[in-house]
Amino acid sequence: MATNTTLETIHDTTSGSTIPAAPVSVVLSDAYGVDVNRHGYKPNTNNKTFIKNAPQCKRIFGGNDNPAKSKLNLAEVDIIITVLHPKNPFAPTVHFNYRYFETDAPKDAPGAPRQWWFGGGTDLTPAYIFEEDVKHFHSVQKGACDKFDASFYPRFKKWCDDYFYIKHRGERRGLGGIFFDDLNDYDQEMLLSFSTECANSVIPAYIPIIEKRKDTPFTDEHKAWQQLRRGRYVEFNLVYDRGTTFGLKTGGRIESILVSLPLTARWEYDHQPAEGSEEWKLLDACINPKEWIC
């Protein structure tokens, strides 16, 4: 598997702020038929492993034609987002999103410094817990963080648990990973390298899990539970996700904004997994976030 492909960037850039998309795209394309290309994307492929995937790479700059850009007075946005929803209920969903924003100087102070920040994260949403998988996933995130600052993983792991909180359920949508936003209190080059490292860590964190779980035999009950958890995914995205709710309010392109929703989801009235069951264990870990690496 080509995990060490040459670092390419979405575009050349003078500010040095572009997050590389190529390693992710090459591996997913080669191995799984996921079309994460550099200048477009083709979501919703129903391939052997994934029922829906939603890769997006965007570089938007100049002009304020985009409603979201206009609202934030953005001069530049570099962003790579992918959500992969596997078919098999034992194979977890992954979402990652690394982004760089730069605002224009205010109109009444053209000489003022521009604002810039990095944001992003990678998080895992299984329907069933395999502790070794979750530990592996978090270990790779921690490894990426530790190359830059030992405080990053604990800080961004907690931020992830806090961010993906479905308040009305009292549970997280999944088992977390790392998340950060509005990050500009470090050197810009360092944060670009860090974001790049994180994006490059998606493949080694996720693909070994998919390889192990994608063909596990399952029953209709396993599938129904996966679908119910995907209902929670929908609830989080529509009600709480900052990007989604901002996009809905500012009239962005709706198919791009909602592309991360699963193909199908399910809501059962007052579903309560039996205490001690595998479903209950997952729910418990979503309610009470755990430290996966001791």
Add this chain to the structure above:
Amino acid sequence: MATNTTLETIHDTTSGSTIPAAPVSVVLSDAYGVDVNRHGYKPNTNNKTFIKNAPQCKRIFGGNDNPAKSKLNLAEVDIIITVLHPKNPFAPTVHFNYRYFETDAPKDAPGAPRQWWFGGGTDLTPAYIFEEDVKHFHSVQKGACDKFDASFYPRFKKWCDDYFYIKHRGERRGLGGIFFDDLNDYDQEMLLSFSTECANSVIPAYIPIIEKRKDTPFTDEHKAWQQLRRGRYVEFNLVYDRGTTFGLKTGGRIESILVSLPLTARWEYDHQPAEGSEEWKLLDACINPKEWIC
């Protein structure tokens, strides 16, 4: 079919403000096994006709233990809500909700008059249009309205089209019906009679349609389109519905708040029905609300 059962009320009440639930409950129970009882409800029944139904009758008064009541300083709430999601893609979903609210006098002015208002509506959400069905449905709503005020149907029909608007899609979730809220500019007894008439009109408006469509043969493609429209139902309820969004923010009982969601729903990336197709006709009517009764 017992459409003319004796009018019963949820409780006896001194204020005369209780909306009767019995006719709806008796007919649905007898004919379809939907358990709309007076003092509780059992949603999510997977019966022959409906994949999910969500009947609720509530009468809450005294005390401010309920977070929503506390927020609005409510003294009394009478409410009957039901959502019925049929299995057959040619059989439409119906939702109705009739409610009476009464607030306590402000704490610093215990002698001040209490506020009260009626709200409610009945709306139809098909995946496919049968013009005769939609006309029948709207005619029954108009008939109920016209008994009280000739301005009601046009006013509440438009209010319904405006209310069930999924702004980010530029489309309504369905083909409307009637909707009103914060209504207190008429005599209280008259509004109670009107709400009662509307609630009693659900059965004659909806059940003949269900009878006609519930066993229509269908393909996987019809089912997928129904599921996709149910995705829109989820979007409306989670993002725009006043009751749902208020409930989510005020920490109400989540299973009651989200009980109206369909059992299953679907999101396809950038799905565009072919122009002129049956799916396109439905979408067109959701984008451009029609006058069904000339």
